[in-house]
Amino acid sequence: MRPLAALAAIILTLPGQAQTSIRPQAFSLPNGMRVVLLEDHERPLVRARLNVLLSRDLETVHPGLAALALRVLGHSDAGAFSLDEFEQLLAGAGIELVPALRTDGLSWSLLARSRDQDLALGLLADRAFRSVATSLTLETDRLASWRETERLEATPRAKLRLLLEPDPTLQIPTLDHLSAINHPDLLAFYARALRPDRAVLVLQGDLGLEQAKRLVLLSFGTWTVQAQPPVPATTEAAAQATVQPAAASAPAAASAPAPATPQAPRILVRSPRPALLAMAVAAQPEDLDPESAALLALLLPGDPALAPAQLRLEGLDLVGELEADPSGSASSAETSMVERLQAIRQRGFTETDLRRAQAAWSESRALITLHPEAQVREALAEARGRSVSPTRVNALTLETLNQGLRRWLDPARIRTGVLAGPVGP
Secondary structure, X not given: OHHHHHHHHHHHHHHHHHHHHOOEEEEEOOOOOEEEEEEOOOOOEEEEEEEEOOOHHHHHOOOOHHHHHHXXXXXXXXXXXXXXHHHHHHHHHOOEEEEEEEOOEEEEEEEEEHXXXXXXXXXXXXXXXXXXXXXXXXXXXXXXXXXXXXXXXXXXXXXXXXXXXXXXXXXXXXXXHHHHOOHHHHHHHHHHHOOHHHEEEEEEEOOOHHHHHHHHHHHHOOXXXXXXXXXXXXXXXXXXHHHHHHHHHHHHHHHOOOOOOOOOOOOEEEOOOOOEEEEEEEEOOOXXXXXXXXXXXXXXXXXXXXXXXXXXXXXXXXXXXXXXXXXXXXXXXXXXXXXXXXXXXXXXXXXHHHHHHHHHHHHHHHOHHHOHHHHHHHHHHHHOOOOOOHHHHHHOOHHHHHHHHHHHOOHHHEXXXXXXXXXXX
């Protein structure tokens, strides 16, 4: 038993030791940009995550605008460098710079050796707010986006998932949507979205606080809020045409009673092969407390009441899938998927379930200090006010947990669709 006791002691002491060395240190720039430093000198590496929060009004201008804008940024000249020079600098120093569009906005993840941290942060700043987006780059990336949209026909499951995406920022754009985006739209988006007062930069790794302050001020201190160009009348009309039908249909969908009998699926995607798969996507409620969300994300995917359906967490969405006999009915497969989710919603969880989830969350938290990327994610969540508190997790009541469950799996929040074979109902 002695070796096991020694191993347990090591496991228990590691998180405490790591936490001391990576205690978050926060500061802000005069332009409003917030910075969190996780100082860790164990390895000669520096990680960074720059997140720019998108406001809700940006989502309704044009579907696909945020994704296309991020793509154009990645293929534009930046700062004093041409695109080729920029990419050569990244490759020559072995710097990884990865953009992403997330439910919480635009994001860039950076990894570099600590000796290259000045260059790396400068290039990150160049890409984020000193890129030169031209009309030619827009047309090139618009064509590439068209091709990606068309290629979804070859991956029906991925197409169905994107068609069910509840976040307008991440929804799949149509070719008409992409065609409607012009260069003034792009510039207006950058002026409204790429703002230092909406940005959080998390740094993790081999640099001290004073060094971090100097580097961040040098790289991002000149970032200012751009004057917003006037939005063309055609853009405003397109936005209204996009928003009004959805707004008009939302109350009807929310007030409509649950169907007593299986109805035709809302979205049907055909597959070239025999298949029948029902998919349901439920977006996490915006006002759901982080602690309930964290525990539900642990409890729901493994719930035996779902069988043979499967449930997983993708970002802030719960995604359920149920594979059925290809010879069956598409509407019955969809109904069966929804019924399983509603059975869990009506049943709720027990005190035993709650304690089990609390213990699992505590165990997983103990490992966060061993994973730099997890540290960065947690620091970003805390900066955005979405961090999970151990105290609040332990104080969470069963009633609060089940209230969160009922809100997350509210039928009005669930979007459903079916992947079916080339022929059939």
